[in-house]
Amino acid sequence: MLLAIELPRFHELMTTGVVTAVHTAPGTALAPGTPLIDVRVDLSEAAAQDCPPVSWFRLVCREHGVLRALTAAEGSELAPGARIGLVTTTPDEASTGEPMRAARLTVAGILPPDTAW
Amino acid sequence: MNTLPLTLGRVLPAPTTLQRSGMRWLVPDGAHCRAGDVVAYCNVGVRGGDALLKSSLAGEQRDWQIALALTVPGVLRRGAGASRGGFLDQMQYYDTWREDEAIGTLELDAATVVPAAAFDPLIFAGHRALDIAEVRTGLFTGWHDRARAWWGGTGAPFGTLACLGICEQRNIIRGESGAFLELFAAVQGPAHVVHYPDDALVPAAPILLDQIARTPAQQQAIVEDIARSFGAGPAVPGGRDFMMLGALVNALVRSPLTESLAVTAPTAVTTADHPDAILLSILSESSLLLRHKRLGYWMQIHGYRLGETGPAFHAWLRANFEQVRRSLTDVARDLGMLVDAVRARGTTQVLVLNAVSTLGTEQVQCYAPFPRPLGKTLGTVRARETNAMLHDLSRSHGIRIVDGDALAAEFGARQHIPDRVHSSGVLQQATRDEIVRILHEGDVPGFVPRQREHRAGTR
Incomplete structure (x- = not known):
C-alpha cells in the first residue's frame, strides 16, 4: 500500500514551514518511532516581528514500511498539506500512482537549536 | 440627579506645583463611564526647582503622565477648553495643575453617593531608553527601559512590585494598552509597579x-572595555549596531x-x-548564556534581536564572549x-x-x-x-x-x-x-x- 507523507498544519495560522533537519533517506525501513524531519514554523513570516512566534517540530513515523521518496530537503519551505514523501508498506511494491491515504505521523514540539549567534 | 465637578485634586505635597499639558480625553462627551474608567490624561512636569523631586525622577521627567480614573460611575461631560489639541495637549509647559480646577462634570447615577474626590490619579513615569526616543502620541507611549506606575491619590506605604521577564510576562503586567491599566484595575493600592523590558538584556x-x-568601578571597566573592543574587527558597525550596543551598555551598568x-x-x-x-x-x-571572556560578567540577548544586528556586532560578540551552557x-x-x-x-x-x-x-x-x-x-x-x-x-x-x-x-x-x-x-x-x-x-x-x-x- 502506498502512503503519502504530508506536512501537518502545526498551527491554524501557519502558511509555511521550513525544514531544518532531515533524519532519514529514501530506502530506509520505517517503523513507528523513526524520526523523519524537523520543521521550523514562524507565524510572523509575512512580516518582521518583535519576539517572533517561532516553534520547532519533529515529525516521527507511526507506520511500518519503506521510505520510497523524500522531497523535503533541509532549507526547503513547504505549505501545510504538501506531500513530502512516499512510503510503501512492503519493500517490493510500486511507489507510483495515487497513495491510498496519508501516513500516520507523530508531531512533537522540540526545543530550538542552541545557537546564540 | 447629582452633578460632580471633575476636579483634578492634589497629587503632590505643597508647595510643589506641576506644569501640565492640556487634557487628552479617552472617552467621548456624554459617555456613561464606570468607576475606575480612565477618562483623560496629561503630561506633567515639576515647576520650578524642587531639587529632591527632580533628582528622584531623573531621567523620567520627559515621560511623566497622570491619568485620571473616575471614583464613581456616571455620564461624563467634557469641560470646554480642557483639551486644546496638538502640542498643547502633548507638552507639559502650557498649563498648571490646579487641584481645584474642574475639567468637566459627571452626572451621577441615582444611587451613587457623592465621593470626596472625583478622580484616582494613576501616575506614569517612563525612563527613556534613549533621550531621543520621544513618542508623545498617547497614554504612556515611548521606548522606556524602565516603565512604572502608581496610584497617586493616597499616601504610603506603597507596595512595590518589580517585574523582570520576557515578552510572555510583558502584557500580563502592562496590559493591552501597555499602560498597566488592567493590573491597577485589579488592586486597591497604593501599589507601585515597575516593569523592566527585556529589549536589550534578558534578565536571567x-x-x-x-x-x-x-561596583561603580566594575561598571566603568565594562564601559571602557566595550568602548575599546566594539568595532575593532574588520567589519564596520552600522548605526543600528551602535544603538543596540548603547541600549545594552545602559542595561549592563544598572x-x-x-x-x-x-x-x-x-x-x-x-x-x-x-x-x-x-x-x-x-x-x-x-x-545558554554569554560570559565575557576577560571580565567574567554574564549577558544574554534574544536571538531574534541578534538577527537584526550586523556582522560587526556578531564579530564583537564572538571575540569577547563565550557561550556557557x-x-x-x-x-x-x-x-x-x-x-x-x-x-x-x-x-x-x-x-x-x-x-x-x-x-x-x-x-x-x-x-x-x-x-x-x-x-x-x-x-x-x-x-x-x-x-x-x-x-x-x-x-x-x-x-x-x-x-x-x-x-x-x-x-x-x-x-x-x-x-x-x-x-x-x-x-x-x-x-x-x-x-x-x-x-x-x-x-x-x-x-x-x-x-x-x-x-x-x-x-
Missing part, C-alpha cells in the same frame, strides 16, 4: 546577580533590583529603596542565589511565572523514539522538568510559583497560547489575577484585590 538570574553586586525610586503622594514624596516583591519568568533562564541544576542554583540576595535587601516575595508545558498541536503517543534525556529534545518535557525544579525551589527558598502552565491547560493552550509564549487577553487576565492573589496572600502592601466591577481602563 546570573545577570541580575551581577548587577546587584557590581541594577534594577537595587534602584531607589521616588513615589509621589499628595502628602509626601517617598523613596522605594527595594521592591517588596519581584516577578520573574522562568523563560528568562535560557540554557546551563543545566536545570545550574538554573536552580542561580535562582536560589538571587532569592537569597534580594531577601537580604528586604524583598519579601519572589514570584516566578512558570513555563507552559502544553502544546495544543502536539500528538505524542509514545516517547520511545526520542533520545534521552527527553528534556533535551522535547519542549513540553523540558517545560515540565523546569516547572518541577521550581517546585523544589519553592520548598527550599520559598519562591511563589505563578502557575501559568495550569492556567494555559485550563483555558486551552491551542487557543490561548499557541506557541507557549504569547497568550490571549483572557489568559493574561487570569494570570494577572493569580499574581495579585499571590501578592495579597504574601501581605505585599497595596495589592489587595479590587472588586471586579471597578476597572481602570479605557473604553
Whole structure:
C-alpha cells in the first residue's frame, strides 16, 4: 500500500514551514518511532516581528514500511498539506500512482537549536 | 440627579506645583463611564526647582503622565477648553495643575453617593531608553527601559512590585494598552509597579546577580572595555549596531533590583529603596548564556534581536564572549542565589511565572523514539522538568510559583497560547489575577484585590 507523507498544519495560522533537519533517506525501513524531519514554523513570516512566534517540530513515523521518496530537503519551505514523501508498506511494491491515504505521523514540539549567534 | 465637578485634586505635597499639558480625553462627551474608567490624561512636569523631586525622577521627567480614573460611575461631560489639541495637549509647559480646577462634570447615577474626590490619579513615569526616543502620541507611549506606575491619590506605604521577564510576562503586567491599566484595575493600592523590558538584556538570574553586586568601578571597566573592543574587527558597525550596543551598555551598568525610586503622594514624596516583591519568568533562564571572556560578567540577548544586528556586532560578540551552557541544576542554583540576595535587601516575595508545558498541536503517543534525556529534545518535557525544579525551589527558598502552565491547560493552550509564549487577553487576565492573589496572600502592601466591577481602563 502506498502512503503519502504530508506536512501537518502545526498551527491554524501557519502558511509555511521550513525544514531544518532531515533524519532519514529514501530506502530506509520505517517503523513507528523513526524520526523523519524537523520543521521550523514562524507565524510572523509575512512580516518582521518583535519576539517572533517561532516553534520547532519533529515529525516521527507511526507506520511500518519503506521510505520510497523524500522531497523535503533541509532549507526547503513547504505549505501545510504538501506531500513530502512516499512510503510503501512492503519493500517490493510500486511507489507510483495515487497513495491510498496519508501516513500516520507523530508531531512533537522540540526545543530550538542552541545557537546564540 | 447629582452633578460632580471633575476636579483634578492634589497629587503632590505643597508647595510643589506641576506644569501640565492640556487634557487628552479617552472617552467621548456624554459617555456613561464606570468607576475606575480612565477618562483623560496629561503630561506633567515639576515647576520650578524642587531639587529632591527632580533628582528622584531623573531621567523620567520627559515621560511623566497622570491619568485620571473616575471614583464613581456616571455620564461624563467634557469641560470646554480642557483639551486644546496638538502640542498643547502633548507638552507639559502650557498649563498648571490646579487641584481645584474642574475639567468637566459627571452626572451621577441615582444611587451613587457623592465621593470626596472625583478622580484616582494613576501616575506614569517612563525612563527613556534613549533621550531621543520621544513618542508623545498617547497614554504612556515611548521606548522606556524602565516603565512604572502608581496610584497617586493616597499616601504610603506603597507596595512595590518589580517585574523582570520576557515578552510572555510583558502584557500580563502592562496590559493591552501597555499602560498597566488592567493590573491597577485589579488592586486597591497604593501599589507601585515597575516593569523592566527585556529589549536589550534578558534578565536571567546570573545577570541580575551581577548587577546587584557590581561596583561603580566594575561598571566603568565594562564601559571602557566595550568602548575599546566594539568595532575593532574588520567589519564596520552600522548605526543600528551602535544603538543596540548603547541600549545594552545602559542595561549592563544598572541594577534594577537595587534602584531607589521616588513615589509621589499628595502628602509626601517617598523613596522605594527595594521592591517588596519581584516577578520573574522562568523563560528568562535560557540554557545558554554569554560570559565575557576577560571580565567574567554574564549577558544574554534574544536571538531574534541578534538577527537584526550586523556582522560587526556578531564579530564583537564572538571575540569577547563565550557561550556557557546551563543545566536545570545550574538554573536552580542561580535562582536560589538571587532569592537569597534580594531577601537580604528586604524583598519579601519572589514570584516566578512558570513555563507552559502544553502544546495544543502536539500528538505524542509514545516517547520511545526520542533520545534521552527527553528534556533535551522535547519542549513540553523540558517545560515540565523546569516547572518541577521550581517546585523544589519553592520548598527550599520559598519562591511563589505563578502557575501559568495550569492556567494555559485550563483555558486551552491551542487557543490561548499557541506557541507557549504569547497568550490571549483572557489568559493574561487570569494570570494577572493569580499574581495579585499571590501578592495579597504574601501581605505585599497595596495589592489587595479590587472588586471586579471597578476597572481602570479605557473604553
